Amino acid sequence: MPPPSPPPPPPSLPPDLHRVLSLLPRLASPRHLLQAHAYLLPRGGHRHARVASALLLASLRLPLRDHAAALVRRVHPSVSLRAAARLRGRGGGGLAAQLHSLLVRAGHAADPHASASLVQAYCSCGSVASARRVFDETAASADVVSWNVMIDGYVKSGDLARARELFDVMPGRNVVSWTMVIGAYAQMKQPEEAIEVFRRMQVEGIEPDGVALLSVLSACGDLGVVDLGEWVHRFVLRRGLCQEIPLMNAIIDMYVKCGSVKKALEVFEGMEQKSIVTWTTMIAGFALHGLGSEAVELFRRMEKENVSPNDITFLAVLSVCSHVGLTDLGRWYFKTMVSQYKIKPRVEHYGCMIDLLGRAGCLMEARGLVQDMPFKANAAIWGALLAAARTHGDTELGEQALLHLIELEPHNSGNYILLSNIYAEQERWDAVRELRISMRDRGLRNVPGASSIDVDGMVHEFTSRDGSHPSLHKIREVLCAINSNIKSVGHIALLPESLHDVEEG
Structure with a gap:
């Protein structure tokens, strides 16, 4: 027996059917569903794919399996596919399995479009293994859409290795x-x-x-x-x-x-x-490269052109003020954000302000801002305070910040190293030793920093304490020359000559 012909394109959904459509996902008993179906039949509800697919999902959910099977047999397969596409969330895995079973019994499962929709339904419900089984059963006849849906399922589940494996063997x-x-x-x-x-x-x-x-x-x-x-x-x-x-x-x-x-x-x-994102990207770019006056000037130009900054724009301009030492201007922008633009500061804005105040040595003001925040300080805020404590030699603030950071980031060795540097600069070697022991007991190791640069199409990566680069001798010569030039123009380093980073071991 041939499958039913596709339903003709219906007119827009009448208001009474639209109301029933909105009620179907909330029906709590099989009796109510049967009443809704009885109401829809004389009004042509079965001719609307949206309504029919909603009926099918409700039948599976309540459950009315025989009723769902009858619907699958009597409607065009596109209705079942629409129902499959609407399955979302972990709770939909069982419904996807039931719909799969019904499509197999109705003889639709071999259809590549049906299998693609089932794969998508299983993936949306988090059942990637079930999706792969459906895909493998129909892979010989699968079109590129089916392959793409399965790859997308792996991508969304975070399994890039299997996504790439499937991508590499695609026939087209x-x-x-x-x-x-x-x-x-x-x-x-x-x-x-x-x-x-x-x-x-x-x-x-x-x-x-x-x-x-x-x-x-x-x-x-x-x-x-x-x-x-x-x-x-x-x-x-x-x-x-x-x-x-x-x-x-x-x-x-x-x-x-x-x-x-x-x-x-x-x-x-x-x-x-230009969009607000355009302006913000350019302001943030100036900030990244320490071009404070250019960033501030662009922000003022944006305001003159009646482009209202958003919360991300203020993050960029506050970051500028922090990195180039515009403390008073940063305070003003933080107040203006609230008073003029009615933007409620997020934890990231407070983080910028605390970093700004910490760099400027306003440690009491920074600590007060942390206490007055309307939400709990995160690791970035305590990290900014720890860095400020290290810069200005405030042991008490550094210890307080580290206690919070250990609770929030128990496996971040960098926090211990910052406090260790504070102790070392004050020649508190017993405290340094205790911190090293604490790191060892917690199984923490100092993860070396790394950076990369592209030269003539090749990416070169450099890791702290790694001497394996083939051009290391030339690089050292250039660095020595740069260092000599810096000293010749009277540059005075702000940090101590030697850092006291905790070594691995």
Whole structure:
């Protein structure tokens, strides 16, 4: 017996059917569901896919399995697929299994669209293993959509290894396939892999879409790979995508993170239309590079052009004030944010203010701000206080901050090292020794810092105390020359000559 023909496109849902549709997910008894179905039948409710799929889900949920089976047999498969697409959350796993069983009995499960919808339903409910079983059963006939849905399921569950494994064996990929994997790597802070897949996409002649470009620009910024970022910029210009504001914002952000502030500013000034994100990105870029006067001037220009700053903009400008020592201006902006723009400060704004006050040596004011905050201080705030205590030699504040940080970040060795430096600078060697013992007892080790830079298309990574780089001798020569030049112009270091970091061991 052939399946029912697809329902014709119905007119917009009448108000009475719309009311019933809103009630179906909240029905609490099988009797109420049967009454609702009886009400819908003479009014043509079964001809509306939204209503029919809602009836099917309600039948599975209550449960009325025979009623659900009858619905699956009598309606077009698209209704079942719509129902599968609406399954969300961990509680939907059982409903997905029931719907799967009904589709198998009705002979629809082999349909690639049905299997794709079931895979999506299982993934949305967190049942990725069940989704993979459905996928494997129909993989021979699966189209690219089915493959993409399964890869997306792995991505959303955080299993990038299996997502990549499936991606690599796909019989055919479209731009969505590539974009999903590139975006997943960028979002999970694996920029090397994101760029590697993007370059492979280029080799295979697949033209990237806007989402892929946004992801690879983010990866370029994270790694400092400016040559690929410039290629993306030229591609955007060639394709006439300069009016795509999010894309242009991402280009500005990429240039800023790669150290090309001048190019970032050129892109900013060349944009005919700017969003608040555009202004904020450029202000934050100036802040990142310590260009305090430029950032403040741009903020004032933004206000003159009647662009209202948002909470993220104030984070950027407060960060500027903190890093370049504009203490009074930072206080003023913090008050203006509330009084003029009616923006309620978040914990991040308080963190910027505490960092600003701590750097300026206003430790009592910073401590008072922590006590007056309308919410509990997080690790960033206590970390800012600990860093300020280290800079200004306030042992009591440092110990207080560390006690809170141990509770919030028990495995962060950097907090112990900051307090150890305070003790060492005061020659309290017994306290240093006790701190080392405490670190050892907690199984903590000093994780060496690392940085990376792109040179001629190759990313070079440097790790603290690592002498394995092949050009280490030349690098040391350049550093010595820079150090000599600094001393020759009378630079005086603000920090002690030797740091007393706790060694591993």
